[in-house]
Amino acid sequence: MLTRHRGSTLSAAALLSALMLAACGGGTAGDGDADGSGDQPEGEQDQHQEQIEEAEAARDAALAGPAEAHQEEAAQLVSELSLEEKVGQVLVGEYSSADASGMASLVEELHLAGAIVMGDNVPAAGEGAEQSGADLTELETQISSIQSAAEERGYPAMISVDQEGGLVTRVGEPLTEWPTPMAFGAAHENLEGTGLTWQGHLFMGEELAELGFTASFAPNGDVTVGAADPTMGSRAFSSDPEVVAELSLTGIRGLAEGGLMGSVKHFPGHGSVTDDSHYTLPTQDASLEELREQDWVPFAESIEAGVPMIMMGHIDVPALDEGVPSSLSSAAYDELREMGHDGVVVTDALNMGAIADGYGPDQAPVMALESGADLLLMPADVRGAHEAIVSAVESEELSQERLDEAAERVVAMLLWQQDLEAGELDAGPGVQMPEMLRDHYLGLGEEGLTDDAEWLDDGAIDGEPGSADWVEHNAENVAEQLAAASVTVVAGECGTDQLEGGLQISGGTEQDQARLAAAAERAGVEVTDAGGAQVTLLGGDQPAAGGDVAVALDRPEGLDGSDAPTQIALYGRTAESFDALIAVLQGGEAPGSLPVPVGDLEPGHSAC
Structure with missing residues (x-):
């Protein structure tokens, strides 16, 4: 039975990963003596540095998405599927109540990639329950029923959720309640933002993974323009594309460290359009040059670093494909591929107004897949979408090669997440960071940290046990630190x-x-x-x-x-x-600064 998660502590490997990322993602933590190499001959120092860089690269690759071995296994598995089963692998369905039995039946019958859990699917704790909010035990049972429907495949179904923190929180208390994503941006200027972003997303990932989730459609890579942005608002980290780039990559790495597939969203950027795609089709009038210098910076930097999944939004970009939603535009998907993304591209929900009102519920999924999508999220009618894609392949409206490519990418990502969560990669839940990296980023020499350093295993980040600087790092404390660092x-x-x-x-x-x-x-x-x-x-x-x-x-x-x-x-x-x-x-410090413009005040402003 699941109990309240807020007391779980940050593992030693995850803690040190936060420190590593805070040291600029691979730069040295200090001078040559920080890891005990200062007294070594120059050749040995070079060799030691190469070993550190190799260990860093292995960890980064483990968190970035499927490896070649996952891709090869996925290609073999997909080649053994029937047409109907392949089509299922590119669909994520939704359901309408806290009872997931119908969804589980669809996953088994249609061989669906998985399901998304929305707010209405989360069972509420009954009167007299020990905890208010969600009934986590029942939710775990329902998720397990969906996962059981896919058990014969040899790899897990995708059990996904939108869990950003703040306004977009599908599973609430007794899970940790987080401030808005913009809080991370407000804390960024005082150097708290990066480490807290990693730790916060790691804890979000850990808590969701304990319930059986395998994916969260987060974080947001959207660069907000501020007051004129009706959709993203506090869901965005910042109006500064470089800050958004840093924090969105940090966030998706944190989720992976916690065991989840994440997805940087919503390409081509929802923060600078003035309509909401939930209700209508927004138009992005910027030129390609302007987009590459602003809205696309977070996506380009995430792609360069490697991420398992990017979400395609529903936005009309005349500079790419006038009058066509990006989720149905081959030009938009081509742009992501030309940036170097070779992982999954998932559509935003296909039941949203921008798509549902202008395109048929069955035809839109076919168009998205044909245009370059790999995973089709929440078609208005998943059974109808499945039938339409099968018919499109049989009639050669949609090529078999395009379907196979999409299915292989999805299965490779599911295989990667399975290995990540199981601790079989060079990073992820429960995986100990190599000693040379721990020593390097903590600035300890030969007398420094060892595998039996109990204070790290107990979740400390600062100071020695019992000292004034001793801090136990768990989800509740990190949420508290984020609130205090951002105000x-x-x-x-x-x-x-x-x-x-x-x-x-x-x-x-x-x-x-x-x-x-x-x-x-x-x-x-x-x-x-x-x-x-x-x-x-x-x-x-x-x-x-x-x-x-x-x-x-x-x-x-x-x-x-x-x-x-x-x-x-x-x-x-x-x-x-x-x-x-x-x-x-009461007179305490207010270390945060504005992450967006407010009237005439520029980002970075603080009265303190």
Whole structure:
């Protein structure tokens, strides 16, 4: 039976991976003495450095996606499938309730690649249950039933979920609740962002993998333009393409370290269009040169490093293929392949308005596959899509070679994830980092870290056990650190206690107000109906910008035009986020900085 996951600790290998990535993804951690090589002859130093680089490359390759051996095995497995079974391998279905039995039957009957779990599929804990929120034991049982339907294949089905943190969280408490992805961007300027992004996504991956998930359609590689972006908002890391590139690659590596397939999304970039593809087809009017310098930077850098999967969005890019959604455009898929991506390209949900309203539910999957998609996510009717693709191959509307290519890529990725989660690669869950890398990135010499370093296995990241710097790293603590590292004072004084007379709360949702009141109580601050600082939460059904303190809960752009003397961006609605808010209002540090423009304020701005 699954219990609450928030207490799981970061493994030694994962901890050191975070430190390694923070050291610029392969650069040296310090001078030549950091790993004990300073006293070695020059030739031995060169050999030692080569060994370090080889170990780094092996770890990176393990997390980046399928190896040649996976591809060869996939080609053999796919060659033994019938046409109907091959078609199933390029489809991910959805279901409509917390009962997955129907989905399991479809996976078995149609040989589907797998299923996606949405919010309606997550069983709720009943009255009197020990934990509120989701019934994780029942969810694990339902996921297992889907996975059992694929057990004869020799490799797992894809059990996927959209789990970004913040607004897009399908499986909530008692899993760890995370601030928005934009919180990672807000923490980036104070050098917290990269390590926290790795650790946060690793913990997201670990918790989901424990439930039986194998894939999460995250992180977002979209570069938001700020207030004009109606879709991504706080789901994006930043408006700076280089920051987004760094954090999206860090995030997908963290998910892989936790055992999950991730997917950088939504190419060709959903952060700079002004319509929402859930409802209509957005148009991206930028030139190819502009896109390559802005929106495509995160995708290009992820592809160069290697990632298992990229999601194709539903966006009209006239510079590529005017009037055609990118998910149905061969020019868009060609662009990704020319960038060097040889892994899976998955479509965004094919039941979204941009596709469902303009193309038939059965024909759109055929068009996407023909154009270059490998995995078709959430067709409006998965059985109808399956039948349409079979007919298209039989009539030669769709080539057998294109279907085989797509199926082989998908199966190779499933085989890779199976080995990754089982600890059979050079990185991943439970895999110990080579000693030379541990010593190298911790800056320890010959007397340094050894395999029996119990304090690392216990989850420490700073200091010796029992010291003032001793920190146990688990999901709850990392979420707390992220909230504290990202909170941003956009306007007002820093380091002053504004809550000596208590506080009044307005705006936000009922849950927002309750969580802020609880955070105040934990800090010994009185919540009053009159008197004290008036704190206005921007969010919920009735946002307002007045009061003494205006607090943007998700995206910070709502602070533009506020007349509150103190304005704070929080980037989340978690209990830890409200604790961080109270701490700042009592005079604590606010280390975050704006990851997006807010009115005339540029990214990187902080009043502190």
